[in-house]
Amino acid sequence: MDIMVLAGTRPEAVKIAALTTALQDHPVLRPIIVHSGQHPVMVEQALAPFDLKVGAWLPTPARATGEQAELVAGILPAAAELLRRHPPAAVVVQGDTTTALAGALAAFWQQVPVVHLEAGLRTHDLASPFPEEGNRQMISRIAALHLAPTVAAAAALRAEGVPPYRITITGNTIVDAVQAITARDLPARDATLALLEMEVAQTGRRLLLVTAHRRESWGRPLDRILVAIRRILAEHSDVHILFPLHPNPAVRGQVEAALAGHPRVSITEPLGYPDLVRALRIASVILTDSGGIQEEAPSFGTPVLVLRDHTERAEGVIAGRAWLVGTDVDLITTTATSLLDGTLRPTQGSNPYGAGDAAEKSVAAIEYLLQVPRPTTRAEQVPTPSPRDLPAPAVAATSS
Numbered sequence: 249m250d251i252m253v254l255a256g257t258r259p260e261a262v263k264i265a266a267l268t269t270a271l272q273d274h275p276v277l278r279p280i281i282v283h284s285g286q287h288p289v290m291v292e293q294a295l296a297p298f299d300l301k302v303g304a305w306l307p308t309p310a311r312a313t314g315e316q317a318e319l320v321a322g323i324l325p326a327a328a329e330l331l332r333r334h335p336p337a338a339v340v341v342q343g344d345t346t347t348a349l350a351g352a353l354a355a356f357w358q359q360v361p362v363v364h365l366e367a368g369l370r371t372h373d374l375a376s377p378f379p380e381e382g383n384r385q386m387i388s389r390i391a392a393l394h395l396a397p398t399v400a401a402a403a404a405l406r407a408e409g410v411p412p413y414r415i416t417i418t419g420n421t422i423v424d425a426v427q428a429i430t431a432r433d434l435p436a437r438d439a440t441l442a443l444l445e446m447e448v449a450q451t452g453r454r455l456l457l458v459t460a461h462r463r464e465s466w467g468r469p470l471d472r473i474l475v476a477i478r479r480i481l482a483e484h485s486d487v488h489i490l491f492p493l494h495p496n497p498a499v500r501g502q503v504e505a506a507l508a509g510h511p512r513v514s515i516t517e518p519l520g521y522p523d524l525v526r527a528l529r530i531a532s533v534i535l536t537d538s539g540g541i542q543e544e545a546p547s548f549g550t551p552v553l554v555l556r557d558h559t560e561r562a563e564g565v566i567a568g569r570a571w572l573v574g575t576d577v578d579l580i581t582t583t584a585t586s587l588l589d590g591t592l593r594p595t596q597g598s599n600p601y602g603a604g605d606a607a608e609k610s611v612a613a614i615e616y617l618l619q620v621p622r623p624t625t626r627a628e629q630v631p632t633p634s635p636r637d638l639p640a641p642a643v644a645a646t647s648s
Contacts, residue, residue: 249337249618251279251363252330252355256286256323256347259540261294262521263342263366266424266607268300274611276620277337280304282330284323284347290518297429297522306330316379320350327354337618338363338392343539344377344384356390363614366420367394368401369539369560376558377462377539393617395610397543397601398563416613419602422543426525427604430547434522440514441523444490445530453486454532454588460503460555461494462537469575470499473535473555474506476580481512483581484588489513490527533587535580542570543601551587551594553580561601568595 253268255261264281271279281300283291285308292302308322323346331339331354339355341348342365352362364387374382388394394410396402397420405415436442448455460473477489491507493500493515507513519527528534529548534541537555542564545552552570564570573579586592614620 249277249620250334251277251338251340251614252282252334252336252360253279253340254282254284254327254347254351255291255342256284257345258287258290258294258518258521259538260342260345260347261291262425262540263421264340265295265298265300266421266428267340267365267610269298270607270611271614277611277614277618280336282306282327282351284308284327284351286319286323286345286347294521297432297434297520298425304330304334316346319346323347323350324354327351328358331355331358331360336360338614340365340614341387342366344369344380344387346379346383349383349387352387352390361392361617362387362390363393363395363617364388364391365395365610366397366401367391368396368398368403368405368415370401370404371558371560373558376464376556377560378464381560393613395606395613397606400563416609418609418613419604419606420543421602421606421610422540423547423599423602424604424607425521426528426544426547429522429525430529432522434526436523436526438516438519438523440516441490441519441527444488444514445526447488448530453488454484455527455530456480456487456489456584457527457531457534457536458489458491459494459534459536459538459541461496461499462556465537465555465575466496466498466502470502471506472575472577473580474503476577476584477507477513477535478510479577479581480584481510483585487512487532487588490516490531492516492519492524492527494518533584535584543599545569546599546601549594549596551592553583553587555580563600567597567600569600 253264255264268279271277280303282304283302284306306326308326338361340363341351355362394405394415395418402415402417528545531550534545535553542561546569554570554572557574571583573583
């Protein structure tokens with residue numbers, strides 16, 4: 249039974265990796281990774297560390313405007329045609345991207361069950377994050393199976409009327425991915441990161457990892473973030489900033505204009521996933537508007553300043569691992585200073601977003617949805633007794 253797993257962005261690719269790997273080991277279910285074309289090349293790069301490859305590409309036209317309508321208009325007919333030619337048992341979409349929304353719609357219209365990985369995240373504010381909040385709410389209306397990463401996500405779905413039997417709490421597959429990559433302990437491939445890692449180890453200098461890419465951060469909000477970063481640098485002479493840049497040219501231009509040339513700022517291209525995991529491990533503090541990093545950082549006990557006004561991942565904040573600071577210059581600066589000075593410390597403990605078994609739980613839920621009989625393993629098979637091993641009455645009864 250083919251399971252079509254859709255991805256179009258790097259975060260999607262990372263979060264489907266563990267599930268795809270688990271499905272590859274299944275005796276009945278067979279995963280096929282489909283690349284929507286939303287972010288060319290980046291999906292393949294993200295899958296490579298997990299030894300996974302794209303199985304099919306949607307022939308979407310080249311984008312001219314970069315607008316969401318243009319992307320949906322390309323993905324929808326291409327996905328519908330693929331589903332008609334090769335109908336799967338189910339389609340898995342991840343999270344809240346335009347790829348996930350368009351893929352879910354195409355599957356729903358073809359009457360193919362939609363499995364929503366990372367379902368139920370909510371801010372209840374359609375403007376934040378935009379357009380992700382709207383995307384995931386729309387997917388929830390048509391999904392056949394909701395793989396909720398946390399208890400809170402499952403509760404949000406139930407509050408919206410989703411039947412409990414269609415919801416499974418799995419944990420987040422990003423925790424599975426982090427654990428898998430950490431276990432491999434791959435050396436840094438990015439030269440800048442490798443040098444910074446050596447410098448941190450030898451001199452005691454502290455690293456701050458910064459990422460900012462969301463649409464609501466563009467323009468003035470990002471300007472405020474950059475002012476806060478310069479203030480942190482001015483107040484802490486032992487701090488070095490690592491800022492992997494999002495490929496969007498608007499974000500790149502703003503960041504380079506504000507920080508390029510500073511001796512303690514390293515601006516790099518997007519890091520490969522193993523390098524990102526290394527950066528999360530060695531950073532003293534992380535400043536980010538990324539959802540995935542909020543989920544990954546607790547695995548290493550690294551505190552996170554969330555550069556957003558709302559977060560659908562409140563578990564980290566509640567657990568004392570993250571702080572919601574928005575784009576307020578003073579709040580960013582003072583909170584970062586408190587963490588660097590040790591007057592504010594993150595709590596310790598397990599990752600509130602999962603235990604590393606989300607893929608296993610997700611596969612079991614998909615089996616249940618599709619009513620897949622799972623063959624017993626050789627160890628589970630009970631040998632058929634011979635007549636001489638049975639009590640005499642049982643033999644007689646069988647013979648009759």
